[in-house]
Amino acid sequence: MARVSLKTVAKEAGAGSVRPAAKAKEKSRTNDPDRTRANIIEVATHEFSEKGLSGARIDEIAERTRTSKRMIYYYFESKEGLYRAVLEESYRRIRTIEATLDLENKPPLEALAQHVRFTFDYQLANTDFIRLVMVENIHHGEHIAQLSQTQQANMAAIDTLRGIVQRGIDSGVFRKDLNPIDLHMSISALCFFNVANRYTFSTIFKVDMASPAETAARRESVADMVLRFVAP
Amino acid sequence: MARVSLKTVAKEAGAGSVRPAAKAKEKSRTNDPDRTRANIIEVATHEFSEKGLSGARIDEIAERTRTSKRMIYYYFESKEGLYRAVLEESYRRIRTIEATLDLENKPPLEALAQHVRFTFDYQLANTDFIRLVMVENIHHGEHIAQLSQTQQANMAAIDTLRGIVQRGIDSGVFRKDLNPIDLHMSISALCFFNVANRYTFSTIFKVDMASPAETAARRESVADMVLRFVAP
DNA sequence: ACAAACGTACGAACCAGTGCGTTTATGTCA
DNA sequence: TGACATAAACGCACTGGTTCGTACGTTTGT
Numbered sequence: 209m210a211r212v213s214l215k216t217v218a219k220e221a222g223a224g225s226v227r228p229a230a231k232a233k234e235k236s237r238t239n240d241p242d243r244t245r246a247n248i249i250e251v252a253t254h255e256f257s258e259k260g261l262s263g264a265r266i267d268e269i270a271e272r273t274r275t276s277k278r279m280i281y282y283y284f285e286s287k288e289g290l291y292r293a294v295l296e297e298s299y300r301r302i303r304t305i306e307a308t309l310d311l312e313n314k315p316p317l318e319a320l321a322q323h324v325r326f327t328f329d330y331q332l333a334n335t336d337f338i339r340l341v342m343v344e345n346i347h348h349g350e351h352i353a354q355l356s357q358t359q360q361a362n363m364a365a366i367d368t369l370r371g372i373v374q375r376g377i378d379s380g381v382f383r384k385d386l387n388p389i390d391l392h393m394s395i396s397a398l399c400f401f402n403v404a405n406r407y408t409f410s411t412i413f414k415v416d417m418a419s420p421a422e423t424a425a426r427r428e429s430v431a432d433m434v435l436r437f438v439a440p
Numbered sequence: 441m442a443r444v445s446l447k448t449v450a451k452e453a454g455a456g457s458v459r460p461a462a463k464a465k466e467k468s469r470t471n472d473p474d475r476t477r478a479n480i481i482e483v484a485t486h487e488f489s490e491k492g493l494s495g496a497r498i499d500e501i502a503e504r505t506r507t508s509k510r511m512i513y514y515y516f517e518s519k520e521g522l523y524r525a526v527l528e529e530s531y532r533r534i535r536t537i538e539a540t541l542d543l544e545n546k547p548p549l550e551a552l553a554q555h556v557r558f559t560f561d562y563q564l565a566n567t568d569f570i571r572l573v574m575v576e577n578i579h580h581g582e583h584i585a586q587l588s589q590t591q592q593a594n595m596a597a598i599d600t601l602r603g604i605v606q607r608g609i610d611s612g613v614f615r616k617d618l619n620p621i622d623l624h625m626s627i628s629a630l631c632f633f634n635v636a637n638r639y640t641f642s643t644i645f646k647v648d649m650a651s652p653a654e655t656a657a658r659r660e661s662v663a664d665m666v667l668r669f670v671a672p
Numbered sequence: 673a674c675a676a677a678c679g680t681a682c683g684a685a686c687c688a689g690t691g692c693g694t695t696t697a698t699g700t701c702a
Numbered sequence: 703t704g705a706c707a708t709a710a711a712c713g714c715a716c717t718g719g720t721t722c723g724t725a726c727g728t729t730t731g732t
Binding site for chain 1: 491492493494495571573574575576577578580581582584585591594595598619621622625626628629630632633634636637638639640641642643644645646647657658661662664665668669671
Binding site: 471472473476507508509510511514 | 710711712713714
């Protein structure tokens with residue numbers, strides 16, 4: 209059925225990943241499993257986050273890749289396998305970035321405020337991740353349930369917050385009955401909504417939640433709400 | 441192009457829809473367009489909310505209906521048409537129920553607290569609706585964008601909150617710079633997350649967010665957070 | 673030489689949508 | 703009132719395009 213060749217000719221495109229200098233004739237193929245794998249995941253991440261697990265098409269993902277559909281199955285075995293790899297990688301990325309923040313040495317109130325603003329901005333800048341979480345919840349979390357590695361690592365992500373809360377309580381600037389997990393949930397909820405429900409909310413209330421002005425105001429409102437929440 | 445009439449034959453619709461007494465032989469079919477339509481929407485609501493727009497299957501919806509697949513296309517024209525009808529009906533239902541609450545005559549603080557707890561409980565009890573909103577946002581809100589009727593009616597849904605805010609400010613128990621839409625967003629965010637992200641959050645943090653104890657604690661935490669937020 | 677990495681082309685199941693014929697309800701006029 | 707025409711409501715069985723997945727052969731690296 210005249211299915212088009214889909215060459216993906218040449219191209220140095222890459223965000224990085226230098227190739228061997230050879231390049232002489234474009235006829236030659238270069239094996240680079242790491243790059244191929246990473247490239248597939250990158251494309252798939254965007255595709256799954258845009259269309260969901262059921263809405264995404266393996267053929268379309270393959271098309272946007274520098275390799276072929278066969279390679280997707282070679283590396284990931286199935287559509288769900290690929291989805292799981294995408295989920296894992298997205299969760300891995302968020303926690304490595306979160307760890308770079310140094311909030312341990314700042315006064316609790318300031319540290320918390322910064323933590324909230326950072327979370328807000330990170331989620332705003334990583335809508336792909338947010339949407340993947342939405343998709344995963346539509347699927348009842350059955351895939352992340354299989355990634356125990358990911359679960360553990362992400363549970364540890366609130367250790368920073370836990371530390372801030374402890375210091376805040378100790379120094380008397382936070383109320384004593386504060387529950388770190390509950391606090392984390394509230395922060396997540398406020399930041400998450402801003403990205404996740406942007407479309408329906410903007411449509412109904414005729415505001416452009418993606419605009420810089422709206423975003424800035426919202427960020428401060430969220431920070432304010434959290435700070436008020438922890439006060440004694 | 442046998443394009444169906446789409447009658448909407450007036451009628452008192454009601455959840456009940458009494459049938460003609462006839463019923464004589466079970467061999468005979470009884471035409472009851474309203475009931476058929478409502479039945480399809482009911483089944484489709486659950487199916488779309490469980491599997492999403494792309495994940496849901498028309499054949500499966502038809503199977504769970506008391507009628508045939510052909511009727512789905514007879515009444516709704518396409519899968520997306522059915523989805524739109526489902527979305528519209530879900531939004532319609534939430535606002536009629538919301539309107540039944542009488543908060544106009546209670547003191548602002550009490551009214552707000554009740555409003556928050558009601559929102560929390562309603563969303564908890566109507567996961568189908570919440571999940572539909574998630575699905576719609578995955579699709580960039582392109583379907584609700586076509587339902588201007590629904591948009592308008594739902595924008596009006598914050599009039600109650602707006603009234604409470606005004607009375608609270610006037611009587612001095614709320615701070616003056618409170619923005620009703622911003623407040624509404626925060627309340628929605630806190631309640632929404634509880635249902636929408638239940639699976640990933642429960643999995644990562646090893647808590648059962650659906651349990652009564654967890655739910656009750658969370659409801660009070662949310663109410664507390666909102667009340668602190670509005671204080672002068 | 674041998675395994676890992678890769679591409680092409682194909683198949684089988686799935687699934688939205690429809691052609692067409694049948695039954696039920698309703699209006700109309702003798 | 704009842705015969706009849708017409709429209710609405712309905713069901714069966716099918717189709718054509720889509721889509722996940724793979725058989726099989728080729729190239730690259732060690």
